[in-house]
Amino acid sequence: MAERLDKPIGLTAKPTRSQEFYDNVKRKFAEERDLRLKYRPQGLSQYTYDLTGALAKYEVDTYAEAVTPREPINDTVECLFIGGGFSALLTSARLREVGVESIRIVERGGDVGGTWYWNRYPGVACDVVSYDYLPLLDELDYVPKDHYAGGPEIFAHCQAIAKKYNLYELATFQTTVTSTVWDEAEQMWHVATDRGDHMRARFVICANGILTKPKLAKIKGLETFKGHSFHTSRWDYAYTKPDLSGLEDKVVGIIGTGATAVQAVPGLGAAAKELYVFQRTPSSIDIRDDWPTDPNWARKLEPGWQARRRERARMEPRMTEEQKARHAATSPEEKIRRQENANIEAMMKIHQRIDQIVKDKATAEALKPWYMLMCKRPCFHNDYLPTFNRPNVHLIDTHGKGINEITEKGPVFEGKQYEVDVLIYATGFEVQRTGTYNQIKGVNGLDINDKYREGVRTLLGIQSQGYPNLFVMGGLQASFQFNFTDIAEAQGNYIAACIDYVRRHGYQSLDVTPQAEEWWVQEVIEHRGKTSFNQECTPGYYNFEGEFQRRQDGNYNGGFFQYCNHLNEVRARMDAHFAFTNKPLTSE
Numbered sequence: 059m060a061e062r063l064d065k066p067i068g069l070t071a072k073p074t075r076s077q078e079f080y081d082n083v084k085r086k087f088a089e090e091r092d093l094r095l096k097y098r099p100q101g102l103s104q105y106t107y108d109l110t111g112a113l114a115k116y117e118v119d120t121y122a123e124a125v126t127p128r129e130p131i132n133d134t135v136e137c138l139f140i141g142g143g144f145s146a147l148l149t150s151a152r153l154r155e156v157g158v159e160s161i162r163i164v165e166r167g168g169d170v171g172g173t174w175y176w177n178r179y180p181g182v183a184c185d186v187v188s189y190d191y192l193p194l195l196d197e198l199d200y201v202p203k204d205h206y207a208g209g210p211e212i213f214a215h216c217q218a219i220a221k222k223y224n225l226y227e228l229a230t231f232q233t234t235v236t237s238t239v240w241d242e243a244e245q246m247w248h249v250a251t252d253r254g255d256h257m258r259a260r261f262v263i264c265a266n267g268i269l270t271k272p273k274l275a276k277i278k279g280l281e282t283f284k285g286h287s288f289h290t291s292r293w294d295y296a297y298t299k300p301d302l303s304g305l306e307d308k309v310v311g312i313i314g315t316g317a318t319a320v321q322a323v324p325g326l327g328a329a330a331k332e333l334y335v336f337q338r339t340p341s342s343i344d345i346r347d348d349w350p351t352d353p354n355w356a357r358k359l360e361p362g363w364q365a366r367r368r369e370r371a372r373m374e375p376r377m378t379e380e381q382k383a384r385h386a387a388t389s390p391e392e393k394i395r396r397q398e399n400a401n402i403e404a405m406m407k408i409h410q411r412i413d414q415i416v417k418d419k420a421t422a423e424a425l426k427p428w429y430m431l432m433c434k435r436p437c438f439h440n441d442y443l444p445t446f447n448r449p450n451v452h453l454i455d456t457h458g459k460g461i462n463e464i465t466e467k468g469p470v471f472e473g474k475q476y477e478v479d480v481l482i483y484a485t486g487f488e489v490q491r492t493g494t495y496n497q498i499k500g501v502n503g504l505d506i507n508d509k510y511r512e513g514v515r516t517l518l519g520i521q522s523q524g525y526p527n528l529f530v531m532g533g534l535q536a537s538f539q540f541n542f543t544d545i546a547e548a549q550g551n552y553i554a555a556c557i558d559y560v561r562r563h564g565y566q567s568l569d570v571t572p573q574a575e576e577w578w579v580q581e582v583i584e585h586r587g588k589t590s591f592n593q594e595c596t597p598g599y600y601n602f603e604g605e606f607q608r609r610q611d612g613n614y615n616g617g618f619f620q621y622c623n624h625l626n627e628v629r630a631r632m633d634a635h636f637a638f639t640n641k642p643l644t645s646e
């Protein structure tokens with residue numbers, strides 16, 4: 059275990075050096091970014107998302123029993139969720155509260171849990187404080203065991219939610235939706251699956267997460283490797299053994315050093331005969347201050363404690379009158395400069411920590427990230443950096459180039475062959491294609507991808523005109539939060555309110571008006587151009603690998619507080635934002 063060196067660095071480091079220093083660091087950041095963009099001008103298409111044919115094995119569910127044949131399902135439900143992770147679980151809970159009985163989760167995996175079903179690699183845990191991350195703690199009367207929760211506890215919590223809200227009854231697992239088609243005459247969605255099902259649903263909620271589909275780098279010769287290999291989200295415990303003792307006599311290679319690898323590497327380093335870590339860009343590694351939940355604190359929690367905690371997190375930061383005056387008197391350029399300097403200072407502390415921990419100087423240098431804080435997912439771990447002091451662990455730094463060739467023996471870099479028994483791909487996931495890869499056809503049979511060809515168009519990133527009764531969670535044009543369940547909860551509450559409104563008024567469906575959609579697209583555009591932060595960042599999935607996006611194709615950048623205000627505004631004036639079919643049977 060690493061010693062605790064300091065408090066987490068966070069975003070509040072104070073700039074204390076000359077502006078020349080910060081400008082020089084920014085220049086180095088730009089050089090490092092340009093190097094990577096030069097190596098990979100192809101952006102997102104450097105990866106393959108089509109895991110079929112020779113690559114199909116990388117997507118096989120290693121956690122479930124083999125799929126057993128079943129009769130196709132041919133029925134009608136009121137609400138159908140595509141995906142069974144936190145988005146679906148949270149929203150289902152809210153729907154139950156407003157009296158919706160007929161809820162079906164259709165899930166590719168063998169259980170609920172989403173990310174926490176798939177990601178079971180050794181060391182898997184969440185970096186967001188557990189009391190904020192795990193949803194529905196009030197409702198389940200549960201207090202997490204530690205300040206940060208591990209993967210198994212989170213997965214168990216998902217199952218507990220599904221049990222409490224009786225979501226297993228209608229759920230279909232090991233089932234992938236293949237098409238979702240709106241029938242205007244019936245005012246129903248027709249949902250087809252790879253199991254031959256033909257389900258009908260009044261409401262469809264695409265809750266398939268933001269990082270769902272594993273991706274692989276397009277590396278020459280990848281499929282020729284003769285050893286064992288798998289993706290981190292399909293961990294092969296039959297090969298490694300649950301305690302990783304299966305690796306004792308194995309040479310292991312891991313490609314990628316993102317948040318997943320940072321958690322997996324310490325366990326691999328301790329277990330493997332030899333471990334090669336193939337790095338393209340280092341992650342920033344801060345301290346992970348964890349502790350067991352204090353039972354006295356837990357005992358004193360009053361009912362509704364988590365809801366109040368979330369409410370506080372959603373509140374706009376309060377400023378004194380003096381702070382407000384100072385803020386108003388500072389130019390936008392000066393504000394950006396100060397924030398950048400503070401971020402650089404934080405990154406320098408990350409560098410300092412590496413120098414303090416990693417003994418080999420060349421390795422320490424190679425582990426230093428040269429980009430602005432938050433350009434990539436910041437990581438927190440106490441054992442990752444010390445792992446590189448182990449004699450059996452070798453960092454193969456490719457300085458931005460990456461591994462571009464694999465032979466039957468293993469990866470090759472700059473002419474050197476690295477022979478490995480097993481190769482683990484920690485190369486991440488397809489990002490935010492949520493809801494758009496299941497072939498969704500709305501009014502007049504228009505495929506949502508065709509509608510979006512000229513630019514994404516939504517209301518609040520959740521609904522799109524021409525797709526009545528369809529909701530997308532965690533999609534483009536929505537706010538993006540470090541704590542994913544904050545956004546899932548805000549969207550889930552909103553979706554349940556929309557469905558409740560339709561039901562209470564005896565309508566069949568609601569569809570966004572063109573004016574409401576246009577309003578939101580313009581809101582997104584207005585807030586996107588405020589800073590050039592994304593373009594200046596080193597490529598990664600946060601900025602779509604440096605691809606220059608249309609201004610409306612990313613997230614809403616007006617802030618989570620403002621996003622929640624907009625959700626509430628729309629909820630308060632449904633009639634101004636939606637067209638409804640059928641006259642109301644009841645009036646309020």
Ligand code: NDP
Nearest residue numbers: 184185275314315316317318338339435460461484485486
């Ligand atoms: P990422 O997309 O973050 O990382 C992929 C890694 O693969 C990068 O380091 C990338 O390098 C590297 N890579 C890709 N191609 C090559 C190549 N040819 N040669 C060498 N390296 C290559 O995926 P992760 O699964 O790590 O994380 C995804 C997200 O999941 C996180 O950002 C986070 O949101 C979430 N997560 C959260 C955790 C937490 O709470 N702690 C833990 C795990 C995941 P480059 O950087 O140069 O692109």
